Amino acid sequence: MTRREKAFLRSARVARLATADASGQPHVIPICYAFDGRDLYSPIDEKPKRTSPLRLKRIRNIGSNPKVAVVVDPSQLDDQSRSALEAELASAGFVFEVTGVLAIEEEVEIRHWRVATRQGERRFQTRLDDWPLELPGGGLLIRDVAGDLYRLRYPRTLDRRSRELLWALVD
Numbered sequence: 001m002t003r004r005e006k007a008f009l010r011s012a013r014v015a016r017l018a019t020a021d022a023s024g025q026p027h028v029i030p031i032c033y034a035f036d037g038r039d040l041y042s043p044i045d046e047k048p049k050r051t052s053p054l055r056l057k058r059i060r061n062i063g064s065n066p067k068v069a070v071v072v073d074p075s076q077l078d079d080q081s082r083s084a085l086e087a088e089l090a091s092a093g094f095v096f097e098v099t100g101v102l103a104i105e106e107e108v109e110i111r112h113w114r115v116a117t118r119q120g121e122r123r124f125q126t127r128l129d130d131w132p133l134e135l136p137g138g139g140l141l142i143r144d145v146a147g148d149l150y151r152l153r154y155p156r157t158l159d160r161r162s163r164e165l166l167w168a169l170v171d
Helices: 003-011 057-064 079-092 160-167
Strands: 014-020 026-032 069-072 096-107 110-117 120-127 140-143 149-152
Touching: 014 057, 026 057, 096 160, 110 149
Parallel strands: 096 149
Antiparallel strands: 014 026, 014 069, 096 110, 110 120, 140 149
């Protein structure tokens, strides 16, 4: 790791931890961390939990599938790095896979989304000036205000209503 990369990791405080269970189902959560120049540390017991830390989904996932990814908050990256990261995360499956667009409503500065995903119905918000990103291999990627990613792998195969809602936002 370069000095610049280490400095970046030391300066940031928020990241996303991506794990997957034994069947490959992804799970992404925000984490706080400390970096000592070699290893990342993230607490699992700072706030009261209703269950043992060993029963937390991220810990169970790591126990059954030790391959993880830690991504520093994409909003802290430069535009080129953020775009490359988002495209890579989408191709790796660490995003919500949108299967339908149920509603899109706009307010001052905010766009409210209601979508169907493989993981169930989701609601999220984007800024009005954040448009879906066209991915190099096809499909669209949407980043919400919290930094979570939503991918539409094959937008043209969505139902008619979903396409109508979506096409108002993309060319």
